[in-house]
Amino acid sequence: MRRQKFRESAMRAVFLLCACVSILAVALICWFLFSSGVPAMGKIGVGSFLFGEKWKPNANLYGILPMILGSVYATAGAILVGVPLGLLTAVFLARFCPARLHRTLRRAIDLLAGIPSIVYGFFGLMALVPLGQLLFGGSGKSLLTASVLLGIMILPTVVSVSETALRAVPDSYYEGALALGATHERAVFTAVLPAARSGILAGVVLGVGRAVGETMAVIMVAGNQTAMPSGLLRGVRTLTANIVIEMGYATDLHREALFATGVVLFVFILLINLAFSCLKRKGAGA
Numbered sequence: 001m002r003r004q005k006f007r008e009s010a011m012r013a014v015f016l017l018c019a020c021v022s023i024l025a026v027a028l029i030c031w032f033l034f035s036s037g038v039p040a041m042g043k044i045g046v047g048s049f050l051f052g053e054k055w056k057p058n059a060n061l062y063g064i065l066p067m068i069l070g071s072v073y074a075t076a077g078a079i080l081v082g083v084p085l086g087l088l089t090a091v092f093l094a095r096f097c098p099a100r101l102h103r104t105l106r107r108a109i110d111l112l113a114g115i116p117s118i119v120y121g122f123f124g125l126m127a128l129v130p131l132g133q134l135l136f137g138g139s140g141k142s143l144l145t146a147s148v149l150l151g152i153m154i155l156p157t158v159v160s161v162s163e164t165a166l167r168a169v170p171d172s173y174y175e176g177a178l179a180l181g182a183t184h185e186r187a188v189f190t191a192v193l194p195a196a197r198s199g200i201l202a203g204v205v206l207g208v209g210r211a212v213g214e215t216m217a218v219i220m221v222a223g224n225q226t227a228m229p230s231g232l233l234r235g236v237r238t239l240t241a242n243i244v245i246e247m248g249y250a251t252d253l254h255r256e257a258l259f260a261t262g263v264v265l266f267v268f269i270l271l272i273n274l275a276f277s278c279l280k281r282k283g284a285g286a
Contacts, residue, residue, distance in 0.1 A: 030266075037263035040256030049260060055226040055242070057250070062257040064264065066228045070143070070236035071212060071268070073229055074222065077147020078154055078211040083204055085151070086158030090200075093159070094166035095188045113156035121217035124149040129221055136233050141223035144232040149221055150214060154207030161206060165199020166192060205276040212268060215240040239265045 041049050044062050052063015089109075093102055128149055132140035169192050177187035193200075215238075223235020224245060237245075243258050243265075250258055 033259065033262055033266055036256065037259035037261070040253065040260040041263075043253060044257060044260075049257070050264070053228055057246070057254040057257070060253070062253075064239070064242070064261055066226055067237050067239045067242045067261065068264065069229050070222070071238040071240070071265075073143055074146045074150060074218065074236065074238055075208060075211045077143065077232075078150035079204070079208065081148055081151025082154040082158055082207060082211075086155045086203070086207070087162055087200065089155070090159045090162035090166060090203075091188060091193065094163045095184075095192065109156050109159050113160065117153070117214060117217045120149060120153050121220035124217060124221040132233075138233060139223065139235070141221055141235055142233045143222065143229060143236045146218050146222040146236065146238075147232075149217055150211045153214060153217065154210050157207045157210060158203045161203030162196070162200045165196040165203070168199065169195045201276065205272060208272055209269060212265070212272070213240060215244050219244065239268075 040062075049062055049064060050068070051065050052061065053065050054061045054063050055066065093105060097105065124145060128145050129140035132138070132142060132145050136142075136144075173191045173195050174187050177191035178184075182190065218238050219241045222237065222241065224237045224241055225235035226237050226242075227234075229236045239261055243261055246254070247258050
């Protein structure tokens with residue numbers, strides 16, 4: 001009995017230590033990022049930094065509005081491409097797919113989740129970019145190409161989380177809809193799907209987080225132009241790409257401005273998570 005209590009106390013201490021280490025790691029990251037980036041915003045000017053339309057380090061112009069819009073547009077495009085396709089795939093896997101086919105498709109989706117982002121970028125460079133050149137002309141590296149590639153990359157996350165949420169819905173929802181005279185398809189889309197909205201939303205938010213933070217694949221297909229986005233077929237540069245491309249040779253204020261870009265990206269992720277928490281509470285209250 002004493003040995004069992006000792007083991008329980010020891011494991012409780014281990015779990016507490018792990019939690020404390022995780023919190024400390026997050027706190028240190030926040031401190032390092034904000035202490036390095038916020039002073040640069042003060043030197044440049046918050047308004048000039050966030051709403052400036054020109055990024056020219058050689059001329060001491062550090063406006064990241066083109067990169068902010070590039071990240072927002074690329075993420076929005078990824079949502080338009082990946083979320084409907086991922087959600088419908090999850091519905092098929094959870095409620096329509098035969099067992100044998102499900103095993104095959106599930107393994108394929110898990111394989112997609114394990115592919116490194118650089119491989120996705122190489123696929124986009126070798127397949128999507130030439131396809132864009134063939135269909136629309138130009139270099140093929142554009143906001144549209146980046147959005148399609150990011151939409152493909154978030155598919156495994158959206159599918160996996162959404163399918164889990166759909167399978168977690170009690171069978172009574174589905175059976176009740178059938179008892180009221182609904183067909184199989186109508187029961188799934190009117191009873192099961194709304195009941196799983198919180199889990200589906202979680203999958204969408206996780207997918208958005210990956211799309212916002214993706215770097216290497218976007219660098220290879222987006223064109224990386226620091227000008228204001230002017231169309232689907234024009235090149236863009238995202239916040240993450242801006243940091244990776246220039247951090248290797250940046251010095252002094254230029255380097256601090258890149259840290260400040262990281263602060264803006266960090267705040268974006270926090271806002272996304274906060275919005276998800278608010279929607280989840282609202283859904284739970286309803």
